[in-house]
Amino acid sequence: MSLFSLSRELLLIILEELDPISLLHFCKSSRYIHIIVVNYSTLLYRYELALSGMKDGISSSYSPRARLDPLLHHRKGWLTLNWTSEDRLCITTPTIVGVSGRFLYHASESSYHGIFQWSLHIYELRSYRTPPVAKLQYCKFNLPFEIRKVAIDAVQNLLVLAELHFASQDGPITASLHFLDMWTCQQHPQAQNLRFQFQTDWWGTLPPGHRISIERVQIYGIMVGLSVRLGVEEGEGTTELVLVNWHTGIDQRQRFTGDLLSFDILSESCLMVLSHPDEDEDNDSGESAASTWERGPDGLYLHERGKRSPQITIHHIVDGRRLCSAQVISYDLPESWKAISFLQICPNTSLKPNVTPPAGTFFHSDPSQRATVILVEFPSHSIPARCSKKVALVMKESLFQPPSLGDRSLSWEEWQDHCTVIHLPDDSHAFEVVGRKLVFFQSVGEENFVADSRSRLHVLDLNDHAAECLRSIAPRSSTWSWNEKWATASKIFKAGAAEFIRTSTTQVQSITWVDATEDAVILYNERDGQTVIRVLTFGTPQHAPNVP
Structure with missing residues (x-):
């Protein structure tokens, strides 16, 4: 008996048992x-969930019919860069200023x-x-450190604050992580210790032109990743990475x-490390065999080595407690x-697998x-054939499994x-990833004329x-333009066999940085001692629940 000879009622029963991806494929075949x-x-x-690359949230009092309209508005808003509220x-x-999870923060010193x-x-x-x-919700806390x-991590009510300690001439430079309850700013009840201290390989007073910075702090379950960088003039430097059970x-x-x-904690059992290894490094763990810096009488200096192509290494974290260096998969780049000249994993701000979305969420990536x-990014004098100065290498995170x-x-x-491989404009900056969207801006104004400076936002x-x-x-058109809040245009491009959308808005004032979440793009403009923050939110407001 053919499936299509069944009654409509029986077909509905069968279709209701399918997951969104299977339902999408079924619709495309018939x-x-x-x-x-x-x-x-x-x-x-x-x-529509499958078509949008989204997943249904936890059941709520809102029916699928009530959640369908927000889903379609959310998708259209991103595709056309038309936001509902600002x-x-x-x-x-x-x-410092930025976004973590679904929260915006800024911190400064005051008297x-x-x-x-x-x-x-x-x-x-x-x-x-x-x-x-x-x-x-809004919180303000006063703290005794920089x-x-x-x-x-709102799911765990966890607030992690990082600081640096510069010791005396003979002491080490250390980085500290504070594990706090995000609503009280006191020691988190699940943290056995208020603070973790990481002693770097750098000691004493830094020579002129040297700078220590905390590059990234990432939370995944019980693991927190911390990377600290020593940078010198002309972009040279070295980075140290450590994982801690908070x-x-x-x-x-x-x-x-x-x-x-650069690094990314893929799961509580899997760590990704992106690096540019030296020719003479031969360490099975993927860890650098030795620091590329040595101390001389006049400070730190770079020890030159020949370089291989960049490499991704996937490390197995055993039981979330320790790394097992004998379990490594390496992926070489061309x-x-x-x-x-620059190499970075762009952090993805959408929910990772096995992470519960906030209560009441209708849908998520x-x-x-x-x-x-x-x-x-390549040096101007060493751009490989058929490459632009900046390229983005895009793959599904699911490609990388624990070894x-x-x-x-x-x-x-x-x-x-x-x-x-996607070729990017030379003057593109501030790359953010949300699900399968890449957000950045492009400087298009005259550098010498501040009043005429403009930026172009891209998704x-x-x-x-x-x-x-x-x-x-x-x-009806290969290029779609909308003339509502801003002049925006969306166009379909091809990269190999895949199609992707580039949407840009051309009437955005000068931008100095960009953040992105599943709901919004956040634009920063620092000028004349002021920072103007604009939060552009996509979707449609909801009203009373629609109970099925």
């Missing part, structure tokens, strides 16, 4: 099935009755993927060091990419479709078909079905 699906709101919602904040230029202290402000960002709330980095305050036995080094994006026992190394030729949508979604909005 026009009859597609007609049934688009006329049944529960099935249509699942179909929130502005103007502050005195802070020491209170002649005593200098640090103030940290935390703002909850608006979202149209959740039921409406009467008031967004804050260098902030990381927030419950126990104990770090991993293995640490990583490299001239150009042999012609030996000369690198499908964790199985998350993109890993590696940004590579089994023993080492394994893959050449570029063995895994290049799983990647997409690359790498969702497998993004082109189909865009065509459904405006099917």
